[in-house]
Amino acid sequence: MAGLTFADVRFWYPATERPALDGVSLAVAPGDVVAVIGSVGAGASTLLLVAARLAPRVTGGTLEGVVEAVPAGIVLPTPWTQSSGMAFTVADEVAFGPANLGVTRDEIARRVDRWMARLEVAHLAGRDPATLSGGELQRVILAGVLAMERDLLLLDEPTAELDPAGAALVWRLIRDLARTEQKSVLVATSDLDAVPDFATHVVWLDKGRVRAAGAPAAVLTADAIWTSGPGSTTVAGLWRRAGLAAPAPLTVADLLARVR
Amino acid sequence: MTAALRCDGVSFSYGATAALAGISFALEPGERVALLGRNGAGKSTLVRLITGLLHPAAGTVWVGDWETRGRGPDALARRVASVFQHADQQLFASTIRADVEFGPRALGLPPAECARRAAAALQALELEPLAHEHPYDVPPPWRKVAALAGALALEPQLLVLDEPTAGLDRTLRALVTRALAQRSAAGVAVLVVTHDLAFAAETLDRALVLAAGRLVCDAPLGALLIDEARLGSLGLVPPAVATVSRALALPSAPLREADVARALASVARSPRPV
Numbered sequence: 093m094a095g096l097t098f099a100d101v102r103f104w105y106p107a108t109e110r111p112a113l114d115g116v117s118l119a120v121a122p123g124d125v126v127a128v129i130g131s132v133g134a135g136a137s138t139l140l141l142v143a144a145r146l147a148p149r150v151t152g153g154t155l156e157g158v159v160e161a162v163p164a165g166i167v168l169p170t171p172w173t174q175s176s177g178m179a180f181t182v183a184d185e186v187a188f189g190p191a192n193l194g195v196t197r198d199e200i201a202r203r204v205d206r207w208m209a210r211l212e213v214a215h216l217a218g219r220d221p222a223t224l225s226g227g228e229l230q231r232v233i234l235a236g237v238l239a240m241e242r243d244l245l246l247l248d249e250p251t252a253e254l255d256p257a258g259a260a261l262v263w264r265l266i267r268d269l270a271r272t273e274q275k276s277v278l279v280a281t282s283d284l285d286a287v288p289d290f291a292t293h294v295v296w297l298d299k300g301r302v303r304a305a306g307a308p309a310a311v312l313t314a315d316a317i318w319t320s321g322p323g324s325t326t327v328a329g330l331w332r333r334a335g336l337a338a339p340a341p342l343t344v345a346d347l348l349a350r351v352r
Numbered sequence: 353m354t355a356a357l358r359c360d361g362v363s364f365s366y367g368a369t370a371a372l373a374g375i376s377f378a379l380e381p382g383e384r385v386a387l388l389g390r391n392g393a394g395k396s397t398l399v400r401l402i403t404g405l406l407h408p409a410a411g412t413v414w415v416g417d418w419e420t421r422g423r424g425p426d427a428l429a430r431r432v433a434s435v436f437q438h439a440d441q442q443l444f445a446s447t448i449r450a451d452v453e454f455g456p457r458a459l460g461l462p463p464a465e466c467a468r469r470a471a472a473a474l475q476a477l478e479l480e481p482l483a484h485e486h487p488y489d490v491p492p493p494w495r496k497v498a499a500l501a502g503a504l505a506l507e508p509q510l511l512v513l514d515e516p517t518a519g520l521d522r523t524l525r526a527l528v529t530r531a532l533a534q535r536s537a538a539g540v541a542v543l544v545v546t547h548d549l550a551f552a553a554e555t556l557d558r559a560l561v562l563a564a565g566r567l568v569c570d571a572p573l574g575a576l577l578i579d580e581a582r583l584g585s586l587g588l589v590p591p592a593v594a595t596v597s598r599a600l601a602l603p604s605a606p607l608r609e610a611d612v613a614r615a616l617a618s619v620a621r622s623p624r625p626v
Contacts, residue, residue, distance in 0.1 A: 113407075114379060125386075129549075130521075131521050131522050131523065132489075132491050132493040132494060132520070132523075132524060133491045137491070143422070169440065169492065169519060170492070172438060184475060192474070213561075223369075225391050225392045226356070226391075226437050226438070226515070227390075227391025227547075228391050228392055231391075244362035249518075250520050252518040252519045253391075253437075253515070253518060254388075254391065255390050255391050255547045255549065255587070256547060256588065256589035257390065257546075257587060257589060258390075258391055260589070282519060282520065282521050285524075285592055286474045307542070307575070322522060322523075323521075323522040324552060325592070326591070326593060326609070327592055327596065329613075330592075330593070330596060330609060330612055330613045330616055331611065331613075331616070332612070333609065333610065333613035334613040334616040334617035334620065335617055336616070336617065336620050344592055344595045344596055344599065347596060348599055348600070350620075350622050351600060351616070351619060
Protein backbone atom coordinates (compact mmCIF):
# COMPACT_ATOMS: atom_id res chain seq x y z
CA MET A 93 0.00 0.00 0.00
CA ALA A 94 1.00 3.60 -0.45
CA GLY A 95 2.72 5.27 2.48
CA LEU A 96 0.45 8.28 2.14
CA THR A 97 -2.63 9.07 0.10
CA PHE A 98 -4.65 12.30 -0.02
CA ALA A 99 -7.96 12.27 -1.90
CA ASP A 100 -9.60 15.68 -2.42
CA VAL A 101 -8.43 16.96 0.97
CA ARG A 102 -9.61 20.31 2.27
CA PHE A 103 -8.49 21.81 5.54
CA TRP A 104 -9.48 25.01 7.31
CA TYR A 105 -7.64 26.41 10.34
CA PRO A 106 -9.99 27.52 13.13
CA ALA A 107 -11.91 30.73 12.40
CA THR A 108 -10.67 31.06 8.81
CA GLU A 109 -12.77 31.13 5.66
CA ARG A 110 -10.22 30.31 2.99
CA PRO A 111 -9.06 26.69 3.18
CA ALA A 112 -5.31 26.22 3.74
CA LEU A 113 -5.59 23.05 1.62
CA ASP A 114 -8.15 23.20 -1.15
CA GLY A 115 -8.80 19.88 -2.86
CA VAL A 116 -5.38 18.24 -2.62
CA SER A 117 -4.90 14.74 -4.01
CA LEU A 118 -1.54 13.02 -4.01
CA ALA A 119 0.17 9.72 -3.24
CA VAL A 120 3.58 8.91 -1.81
CA ALA A 121 4.64 5.30 -2.39
CA PRO A 122 7.51 3.43 -0.75
CA GLY A 123 10.71 4.55 -2.47
CA ASP A 124 9.28 7.96 -3.42
CA VAL A 125 10.78 11.23 -2.28
CA VAL A 126 8.14 13.85 -3.02
CA ALA A 127 9.26 17.48 -2.72
CA VAL A 128 6.50 19.95 -1.91
CA ILE A 129 7.37 23.41 -3.13
CA GLY A 130 5.46 26.68 -3.20
CA SER A 131 5.55 30.32 -2.26
CA VAL A 132 5.34 31.19 1.42
CA GLY A 133 1.81 30.50 2.64
CA ALA A 134 1.04 28.03 -0.17
CA GLY A 135 0.13 25.29 2.30
CA ALA A 136 3.20 23.03 2.33
CA SER A 137 3.57 22.99 6.12
CA THR A 138 -0.16 22.43 6.53
CA LEU A 139 0.02 19.49 4.13
CA LEU A 140 2.62 17.83 6.36
CA LEU A 141 0.66 18.54 9.55
CA VAL A 142 -2.45 16.95 8.03
CA ALA A 143 -0.45 13.94 6.83
CA ALA A 144 0.92 13.51 10.38
CA ARG A 145 -2.64 13.93 11.75
CA LEU A 146 -1.43 16.82 13.90
CA ALA A 147 -3.99 18.86 11.96
CA PRO A 148 -6.75 19.09 12.99
CA ARG A 149 -5.97 17.02 16.13
CA VAL A 150 -3.58 19.59 17.64
CA THR A 151 -4.22 22.69 15.56
CA GLY A 152 -8.01 22.51 15.60
CA GLY A 153 -9.87 23.30 12.40
CA THR A 154 -11.91 21.29 9.91
CA LEU A 155 -10.77 18.47 7.63
CA GLU A 156 -12.65 17.12 4.62
CA GLY A 157 -11.66 14.38 2.21
CA VAL A 158 -9.67 11.20 2.74
CA VAL A 159 -6.21 10.95 4.30
CA GLU A 160 -4.63 7.50 4.50
CA ALA A 161 -1.22 7.34 6.10
CA VAL A 162 0.92 4.70 7.76
CA PRO A 163 2.39 5.89 11.10
CA ALA A 164 4.77 8.73 10.37
CA GLY A 165 7.76 10.51 11.81
CA ILE A 166 7.56 14.27 11.33
CA VAL A 167 10.35 16.83 11.48
CA LEU A 168 9.06 20.35 12.17
CA PRO A 169 10.79 23.38 10.61
CA THR A 170 11.85 24.70 14.01
CA PRO A 171 14.10 22.15 15.76
CA TRP A 172 14.20 24.12 19.00
CA THR A 173 10.45 23.71 19.42
CA GLN A 174 10.65 20.01 18.66
CA SER A 175 13.34 19.03 21.15
CA SER A 176 11.76 17.16 24.03
CA GLY A 177 13.13 19.49 26.69
CA MET A 178 13.36 16.36 28.85
CA ALA A 179 16.80 15.12 27.86
CA PHE A 180 20.06 16.19 29.47
CA THR A 181 22.18 14.70 26.71
CA VAL A 182 21.98 14.41 22.95
CA ALA A 183 21.92 10.61 23.23
CA ASP A 184 18.87 10.82 25.52
CA GLU A 185 17.19 13.22 23.10
CA VAL A 186 17.67 10.77 20.22
CA ALA A 187 16.38 7.94 22.45
CA PHE A 188 13.21 9.86 23.38
CA GLY A 189 11.22 8.87 20.27
CA PRO A 190 11.95 5.13 20.24
CA ALA A 191 11.59 4.96 24.05
CA ASN A 192 8.04 6.26 23.67
CA LEU A 193 7.30 3.52 21.14
CA GLY A 194 8.04 0.93 23.81
CA VAL A 195 10.97 -0.75 22.05
CA THR A 196 13.45 -2.68 24.20
CA ARG A 197 16.37 -1.02 25.94
CA ASP A 198 18.92 -2.84 23.73
CA GLU A 199 17.05 -1.84 20.61
CA ILE A 200 16.91 1.80 21.76
CA ALA A 201 20.68 1.78 22.28
CA ARG A 202 21.23 0.23 18.86
CA ARG A 203 19.03 2.83 17.17
CA VAL A 204 20.61 5.76 19.02
CA ASP A 205 24.06 4.67 17.87
CA ARG A 206 22.90 4.01 14.32
CA TRP A 207 21.13 7.35 13.79
CA MET A 208 23.65 9.50 15.62
CA ALA A 209 26.28 7.98 13.32
CA ARG A 210 24.25 8.54 10.15
CA LEU A 211 23.58 12.19 11.05
CA GLU A 212 27.24 12.55 12.10
CA VAL A 213 26.40 13.77 15.61
CA ALA A 214 27.98 10.91 17.60
CA HIS A 215 30.66 13.33 18.86
CA LEU A 216 27.86 15.38 20.49
CA ALA A 217 26.34 12.39 22.35
CA GLY A 218 27.16 13.70 25.84
CA ARG A 219 26.31 17.37 25.18
CA ASP A 220 23.29 19.15 26.65
CA PRO A 221 20.88 19.72 23.70
CA ALA A 222 20.23 23.26 24.98
CA THR A 223 23.87 24.20 24.26
CA LEU A 224 23.92 23.09 20.63
CA SER A 225 24.05 25.44 17.66
CA GLY A 226 20.97 25.62 15.45
CA GLY A 227 22.47 23.30 12.85
CA GLU A 228 23.70 20.77 15.40
CA LEU A 229 20.25 20.65 17.00
CA GLN A 230 18.53 20.17 13.65
CA ARG A 231 20.69 17.09 12.97
CA VAL A 232 19.94 15.74 16.45
CA ILE A 233 16.19 16.20 15.95
CA LEU A 234 16.42 14.42 12.58
CA ALA A 235 18.33 11.57 14.24
CA GLY A 236 15.63 11.31 16.91
CA VAL A 237 12.79 11.14 14.39
CA LEU A 238 14.64 8.66 12.15
CA ALA A 239 15.34 6.53 15.25
CA MET A 240 11.59 5.91 15.44
CA GLU A 241 12.13 4.00 12.16
CA ARG A 242 8.72 4.85 10.75
CA ASP A 243 7.90 3.93 7.15
CA LEU A 244 6.58 7.41 6.32
CA LEU A 245 8.78 10.47 6.82
CA LEU A 246 7.32 13.98 6.78
CA LEU A 247 10.07 16.59 6.72
CA ASP A 248 9.40 20.34 6.85
CA GLU A 249 12.46 22.37 5.79
CA PRO A 250 14.82 19.75 7.28
CA THR A 251 17.94 21.64 6.14
CA ALA A 252 16.94 25.22 7.02
CA GLU A 253 19.47 25.45 9.86
CA LEU A 254 22.24 23.42 8.25
CA ASP A 255 25.47 24.48 6.61
CA PRO A 256 25.84 23.37 2.97
CA ALA A 257 27.81 20.24 3.87
CA GLY A 258 25.20 19.30 6.47
CA ALA A 259 22.39 19.95 4.00
CA ALA A 260 24.08 17.75 1.39
CA LEU A 261 24.42 14.97 3.99
CA VAL A 262 20.72 15.15 4.83
CA TRP A 263 19.56 15.21 1.20
CA ARG A 264 21.77 12.17 0.43
CA LEU A 265 20.45 10.36 3.48
CA ILE A 266 16.83 11.05 2.53
CA ARG A 267 17.41 9.73 -0.99
CA ASP A 268 19.15 6.63 0.36
CA LEU A 269 16.38 5.92 2.88
CA ALA A 270 13.84 5.90 0.07
CA ARG A 271 15.99 3.83 -2.31
CA THR A 272 17.42 1.24 0.01
CA GLU A 273 14.89 1.06 2.86
CA GLN A 274 11.78 1.81 0.79
CA LYS A 275 10.70 4.69 3.03
CA SER A 276 7.95 6.98 1.75
CA VAL A 277 9.17 10.56 2.06
CA LEU A 278 7.29 13.85 1.75
CA VAL A 279 9.53 16.89 2.19
CA ALA A 280 8.64 20.57 2.09
CA THR A 281 11.62 22.68 1.09
CA SER A 282 12.59 26.11 -0.19
CA ASP A 283 16.04 24.78 -1.19
CA LEU A 284 15.04 24.43 -4.83
CA ASP A 285 18.64 23.91 -6.00
CA ALA A 286 18.71 20.61 -4.11
CA VAL A 287 15.39 19.28 -5.45
CA PRO A 288 16.61 17.74 -8.75
CA ASP A 289 19.25 15.78 -6.83
CA PHE A 290 17.06 14.14 -4.19
CA ALA A 291 13.40 14.21 -5.28
CA THR A 292 11.70 11.57 -7.42
CA HIS A 293 8.58 13.76 -7.72
CA VAL A 294 7.69 17.40 -7.19
CA VAL A 295 4.34 18.82 -6.09
CA TRP A 296 3.89 22.56 -6.64
CA LEU A 297 1.33 23.96 -4.21
CA ASP A 298 -0.27 27.34 -4.81
CA LYS A 299 -2.83 28.80 -2.39
CA GLY A 300 -3.63 25.34 -1.06
CA ARG A 301 -4.06 23.72 -4.49
CA VAL A 302 -1.80 21.44 -6.49
CA ARG A 303 -0.75 23.57 -9.48
CA ALA A 304 1.52 20.89 -10.96
CA ALA A 305 2.89 17.50 -9.99
CA GLY A 306 5.33 15.17 -11.68
CA ALA A 307 9.01 14.59 -12.35
CA PRO A 308 11.35 17.42 -11.24
CA ALA A 309 12.38 18.01 -14.86
CA ALA A 310 8.74 18.64 -15.80
CA VAL A 311 7.53 20.74 -12.88
CA LEU A 312 10.66 22.86 -12.41
CA THR A 313 10.90 23.88 -16.07
CA ALA A 314 7.35 25.26 -16.36
CA ASP A 315 7.34 28.95 -17.22
CA ALA A 316 4.46 29.61 -14.81
CA ILE A 317 6.60 28.52 -11.86
CA TRP A 318 8.46 31.82 -12.33
CA THR A 319 5.46 34.04 -12.98
CA SER A 320 3.13 32.69 -10.30
CA GLY A 321 5.14 30.21 -8.25
CA PRO A 322 8.24 29.91 -6.08
CA GLY A 323 10.67 29.91 -9.03
CA SER A 324 13.01 27.05 -9.83
CA THR A 325 16.70 26.26 -9.42
CA THR A 326 19.36 28.97 -9.63
CA VAL A 327 20.59 27.48 -12.90
CA ALA A 328 17.09 27.48 -14.44
CA GLY A 329 16.74 31.10 -13.32
CA LEU A 330 20.02 32.12 -14.95
CA TRP A 331 18.99 30.37 -18.16
CA ARG A 332 15.62 32.08 -18.25
CA ARG A 333 17.09 35.48 -17.38
CA ALA A 334 19.65 35.04 -20.18
CA GLY A 335 16.74 34.58 -22.60
CA LEU A 336 17.98 31.16 -23.78
CA ALA A 337 15.77 28.51 -25.36
CA ALA A 338 13.46 26.43 -23.14
CA PRO A 339 13.46 23.97 -21.53
CA ALA A 340 15.99 25.33 -19.07
CA PRO A 341 18.66 23.09 -17.57
CA LEU A 342 18.13 22.56 -13.81
CA THR A 343 21.61 21.77 -12.55
CA VAL A 344 25.10 23.08 -13.19
CA ALA A 345 26.01 19.80 -14.92
CA ASP A 346 22.99 20.11 -17.26
CA LEU A 347 23.89 23.69 -18.04
CA LEU A 348 27.51 22.91 -18.86
CA ALA A 349 26.38 20.08 -21.15
CA ARG A 350 24.13 22.54 -23.01
CA VAL A 351 26.63 25.39 -23.35
CA ARG A 352 29.88 23.60 -24.03
CA MET B 353 36.28 57.66 10.60
CA THR B 354 35.23 55.48 13.53
CA ALA B 355 34.51 51.88 12.55
CA ALA B 356 30.87 50.82 12.93
CA LEU B 357 32.09 47.68 14.69
CA ARG B 358 35.50 46.62 15.92
CA CYS B 359 36.55 43.43 17.68
CA ASP B 360 39.99 43.48 19.30
CA GLY B 361 41.29 40.07 20.38
CA VAL B 362 37.87 38.83 21.47
CA SER B 363 37.59 35.45 23.25
CA PHE B 364 34.66 33.69 24.89
CA SER B 365 33.94 30.29 26.50
CA TYR B 366 30.76 28.56 27.61
CA GLY B 367 32.07 27.07 30.84
CA ALA B 368 34.90 24.79 29.78
CA THR B 369 33.87 24.86 26.11
CA ALA B 370 35.90 27.50 24.21
CA ALA B 371 33.68 29.19 21.61
CA LEU B 372 35.80 32.06 20.26
CA ALA B 373 39.50 32.87 20.52
CA GLY B 374 41.39 36.01 19.52
CA ILE B 375 38.86 37.46 17.07
CA SER B 376 39.92 40.81 15.55
CA PHE B 377 38.27 42.69 12.67
CA ALA B 378 36.51 45.98 11.93
CA LEU B 379 33.50 46.99 9.83
CA GLU B 380 33.33 50.43 8.24
CA PRO B 381 29.99 52.25 7.87
CA GLY B 382 28.05 50.94 4.87
CA GLU B 383 30.02 47.69 4.61
CA ARG B 384 28.03 44.52 3.85
CA VAL B 385 29.77 41.55 5.38
CA ALA B 386 29.02 37.82 5.50
CA LEU B 387 29.97 35.90 8.64
CA LEU B 388 30.49 32.33 7.44
CA GLY B 389 31.53 28.99 8.88
CA ARG B 390 30.34 25.49 9.67
CA ASN B 391 27.65 24.75 12.26
CA GLY B 392 29.16 25.26 15.71
CA ALA B 393 32.02 27.49 14.47
CA GLY B 394 31.05 30.29 16.88
CA LYS B 395 29.06 32.60 14.57
CA SER B 396 26.00 32.99 16.80
CA THR B 397 28.24 33.49 19.85
CA LEU B 398 29.96 36.38 18.08
CA VAL B 399 26.53 37.88 17.34
CA ARG B 400 25.64 37.66 21.04
CA LEU B 401 28.89 39.42 21.94
CA ILE B 402 28.24 42.23 19.45
CA THR B 403 24.69 42.78 20.67
CA GLY B 404 25.66 42.74 24.34
CA LEU B 405 23.82 39.54 25.25
CA LEU B 406 27.23 38.16 26.22
CA HIS B 407 30.45 39.93 27.09
CA PRO B 408 33.93 38.82 26.04
CA ALA B 409 36.11 36.92 28.51
CA ALA B 410 39.07 38.69 26.92
CA GLY B 411 39.42 41.46 24.37
CA THR B 412 37.04 44.27 23.51
CA VAL B 413 34.02 44.74 21.26
CA TRP B 414 33.44 48.32 20.08
CA VAL B 415 30.17 49.45 18.50
CA GLY B 416 31.18 52.82 17.10
CA ASP B 417 33.04 54.44 20.00
CA TRP B 418 31.10 52.49 22.63
CA GLU B 419 32.71 49.56 24.36
CA THR B 420 30.12 46.80 24.92
CA ARG B 421 31.54 46.02 28.36
CA GLY B 422 29.25 47.50 30.98
CA ARG B 423 26.44 47.92 28.43
CA GLY B 424 23.51 45.57 27.98
CA PRO B 425 21.52 44.88 24.80
CA ASP B 426 19.02 47.61 25.72
CA ALA B 427 21.70 50.30 25.83
CA LEU B 428 23.44 49.01 22.68
CA ALA B 429 20.08 48.93 20.83
CA ARG B 430 20.56 52.64 20.06
CA ARG B 431 23.36 51.63 17.70
CA VAL B 432 23.02 47.94 16.89
CA ALA B 433 19.88 46.09 15.86
CA SER B 434 19.81 42.33 15.51
CA VAL B 435 17.56 39.61 14.24
CA PHE B 436 17.98 36.26 15.90
CA GLN B 437 18.34 32.95 14.11
CA HIS B 438 14.93 31.98 15.50
CA ALA B 439 13.43 35.32 14.61
CA ASP B 440 9.96 33.95 14.07
CA GLN B 441 9.86 33.62 17.86
CA GLN B 442 11.11 37.15 18.41
CA LEU B 443 7.65 38.73 18.03
CA PHE B 444 5.23 39.31 20.85
CA ALA B 445 2.87 42.25 20.10
CA SER B 446 -0.72 41.79 18.94
CA THR B 447 -0.11 43.19 15.45
CA ILE B 448 2.91 43.23 13.18
CA ARG B 449 2.86 47.04 13.12
CA ALA B 450 2.87 47.24 16.93
CA ASP B 451 5.75 44.79 17.01
CA VAL B 452 7.78 46.82 14.52
CA GLU B 453 7.05 49.99 16.53
CA PHE B 454 8.13 48.41 19.79
CA GLY B 455 11.86 49.04 19.28
CA PRO B 456 11.63 52.80 18.63
CA ARG B 457 9.14 53.11 21.51
CA ALA B 458 11.55 51.34 23.84
CA LEU B 459 14.19 53.88 22.82
CA GLY B 460 11.82 56.56 24.15
CA LEU B 461 11.20 58.24 20.79
CA PRO B 462 8.06 60.37 20.32
CA PRO B 463 4.99 58.51 18.99
CA ALA B 464 5.02 60.27 15.61
CA GLU B 465 8.68 59.27 15.07
CA CYS B 466 7.93 55.67 16.11
CA ALA B 467 5.07 55.55 13.60
CA ARG B 468 7.23 57.06 10.83
CA ARG B 469 10.04 54.57 11.40
CA ALA B 470 7.67 51.61 11.55
CA ALA B 471 5.94 52.71 8.34
CA ALA B 472 9.29 53.08 6.55
CA ALA B 473 10.46 49.66 7.71
CA LEU B 474 7.18 47.96 6.79
CA GLN B 475 7.27 49.60 3.37
CA ALA B 476 10.90 48.61 2.73
CA LEU B 477 9.91 44.96 3.21
CA GLU B 478 6.47 45.24 1.57
CA LEU B 479 4.80 44.28 4.84
CA GLU B 480 2.13 47.01 4.85
CA PRO B 481 -0.64 44.62 3.69
CA LEU B 482 0.09 42.36 6.69
CA ALA B 483 0.70 45.13 9.24
CA HIS B 484 -2.66 44.66 10.96
CA GLU B 485 -2.26 40.87 11.28
CA HIS B 486 -1.34 39.09 14.48
CA PRO B 487 2.28 37.92 14.05
CA TYR B 488 1.34 34.31 14.78
CA ASP B 489 -1.41 34.34 12.13
CA VAL B 490 1.13 34.75 9.32
CA PRO B 491 3.49 31.99 8.15
CA PRO B 492 6.87 31.78 9.95
CA PRO B 493 8.88 33.15 6.98
CA TRP B 494 6.80 36.35 7.01
CA ARG B 495 7.27 36.54 10.77
CA LYS B 496 10.99 36.43 10.15
CA VAL B 497 10.74 39.32 7.70
CA ALA B 498 8.61 41.20 10.27
CA ALA B 499 11.41 40.73 12.83
CA LEU B 500 13.81 42.26 10.30
CA ALA B 501 11.42 45.20 9.90
CA GLY B 502 11.56 45.65 13.67
CA ALA B 503 15.35 45.84 13.47
CA LEU B 504 15.22 48.33 10.58
CA ALA B 505 12.81 50.51 12.58
CA LEU B 506 15.52 51.02 15.21
CA GLU B 507 17.47 52.82 12.43
CA PRO B 508 20.74 51.50 13.82
CA GLN B 509 24.30 52.16 12.65
CA LEU B 510 24.92 48.42 12.63
CA LEU B 511 22.56 45.61 11.60
CA VAL B 512 23.41 42.09 12.72
CA LEU B 513 21.33 39.32 11.20
CA ASP B 514 21.59 35.61 12.05
CA GLU B 515 20.46 33.42 9.11
CA PRO B 516 17.92 35.92 7.78
CA THR B 517 16.96 33.85 4.72
CA ALA B 518 16.50 30.35 6.20
CA GLY B 519 13.08 29.11 5.07
CA LEU B 520 12.41 32.21 2.91
CA ASP B 521 11.27 31.80 -0.69
CA ARG B 522 12.83 33.62 -3.63
CA THR B 523 10.48 36.62 -3.39
CA LEU B 524 11.15 37.21 0.31
CA ARG B 525 14.89 36.75 -0.17
CA ALA B 526 14.86 39.42 -2.87
CA LEU B 527 13.05 41.78 -0.47
CA VAL B 528 15.73 41.23 2.16
CA THR B 529 18.50 41.83 -0.40
CA ARG B 530 16.90 45.10 -1.51
CA ALA B 531 16.26 46.37 2.03
CA LEU B 532 19.87 45.66 3.08
CA ALA B 533 21.23 47.40 -0.04
CA GLN B 534 19.14 50.49 0.79
CA ARG B 535 20.34 50.64 4.39
CA SER B 536 23.93 50.02 3.39
CA ALA B 537 23.76 52.87 0.86
CA ALA B 538 22.62 55.08 3.75
CA GLY B 539 25.78 54.19 5.69
CA VAL B 540 24.54 51.33 7.87
CA ALA B 541 27.07 48.53 8.35
CA VAL B 542 25.54 45.09 7.83
CA LEU B 543 26.87 41.82 9.28
CA VAL B 544 25.01 38.69 8.18
CA VAL B 545 25.56 35.20 9.58
CA THR B 546 24.55 32.90 6.76
CA HIS B 547 24.93 29.49 5.20
CA ASP B 548 23.13 30.79 2.15
CA LEU B 549 26.02 31.68 -0.12
CA ALA B 550 23.68 32.38 -3.05
CA PHE B 551 22.04 35.10 -0.95
CA ALA B 552 25.47 36.29 0.20
CA ALA B 553 26.72 36.50 -3.41
CA GLU B 554 23.69 38.60 -4.32
CA THR B 555 23.78 40.88 -1.29
CA LEU B 556 27.16 41.11 0.45
CA ASP B 557 30.73 42.15 -0.44
CA ARG B 558 33.14 40.82 2.16
CA ALA B 559 33.52 37.48 3.93
CA LEU B 560 34.66 36.70 7.45
CA VAL B 561 35.01 32.95 8.03
CA LEU B 562 35.10 31.34 11.46
CA ALA B 563 36.37 27.81 12.05
CA ALA B 564 36.41 26.26 15.51
CA GLY B 565 36.19 29.68 17.14
CA ARG B 566 38.95 31.38 15.14
CA LEU B 567 38.79 33.91 12.33
CA VAL B 568 40.45 32.01 9.49
CA CYS B 569 39.57 34.22 6.52
CA ASP B 570 38.81 37.90 5.90
CA ALA B 571 38.53 38.48 2.15
CA PRO B 572 36.40 40.04 -0.58
CA LEU B 573 33.41 37.73 -0.94
CA GLY B 574 33.66 37.56 -4.74
CA ALA B 575 37.28 36.43 -4.68
CA LEU B 576 36.50 33.79 -2.06
CA LEU B 577 33.40 32.37 -3.79
CA ILE B 578 35.23 31.91 -7.07
CA ASP B 579 38.15 30.10 -5.36
CA GLU B 580 36.83 26.57 -5.04
CA ALA B 581 39.96 25.18 -3.36
CA ARG B 582 39.95 27.89 -0.68
CA LEU B 583 36.22 27.42 -0.10
CA GLY B 584 36.67 23.68 0.21
CA SER B 585 39.46 24.07 2.77
CA LEU B 586 37.09 26.28 4.81
CA GLY B 587 34.33 23.65 4.65
CA LEU B 588 32.16 25.82 2.38
CA VAL B 589 30.36 24.81 -0.81
CA PRO B 590 30.25 27.30 -3.71
CA PRO B 591 26.79 28.54 -4.72
CA ALA B 592 25.53 27.63 -8.20
CA VAL B 593 26.23 31.14 -9.55
CA ALA B 594 29.91 30.80 -8.64
CA THR B 595 30.19 27.31 -10.11
CA VAL B 596 28.66 28.46 -13.39
CA SER B 597 30.78 31.60 -13.49
CA ARG B 598 33.97 29.63 -12.90
CA ALA B 599 33.17 26.61 -15.08
CA LEU B 600 32.38 28.82 -18.09
CA ALA B 601 35.26 31.20 -17.28
CA LEU B 602 32.81 34.10 -17.63
CA PRO B 603 34.61 37.44 -18.14
CA SER B 604 35.36 39.26 -14.84
CA ALA B 605 33.91 36.30 -12.87
CA PRO B 606 30.41 37.71 -12.14
CA LEU B 607 28.47 36.44 -9.10
CA ARG B 608 25.25 38.46 -8.98
CA GLU B 609 22.46 36.66 -10.85
CA ALA B 610 21.79 39.50 -13.29
CA ASP B 611 25.50 39.72 -14.22
CA VAL B 612 25.92 35.94 -14.56
CA ALA B 613 22.79 35.73 -16.76
CA ARG B 614 24.06 38.52 -19.02
CA ALA B 615 27.46 36.85 -19.42
CA LEU B 616 25.82 33.45 -19.91
CA ALA B 617 23.66 34.88 -22.71
CA SER B 618 26.69 36.06 -24.66
CA VAL B 619 28.64 32.84 -24.10
CA ALA B 620 25.72 30.57 -25.02
CA ARG B 621 24.87 32.55 -28.15
CA SER B 622 28.41 32.90 -29.48
CA PRO B 623 29.42 30.30 -32.08
CA ARG B 624 31.13 27.27 -30.61
CA PRO B 625 34.81 26.91 -31.42
CA VAL B 626 35.39 24.27 -34.11
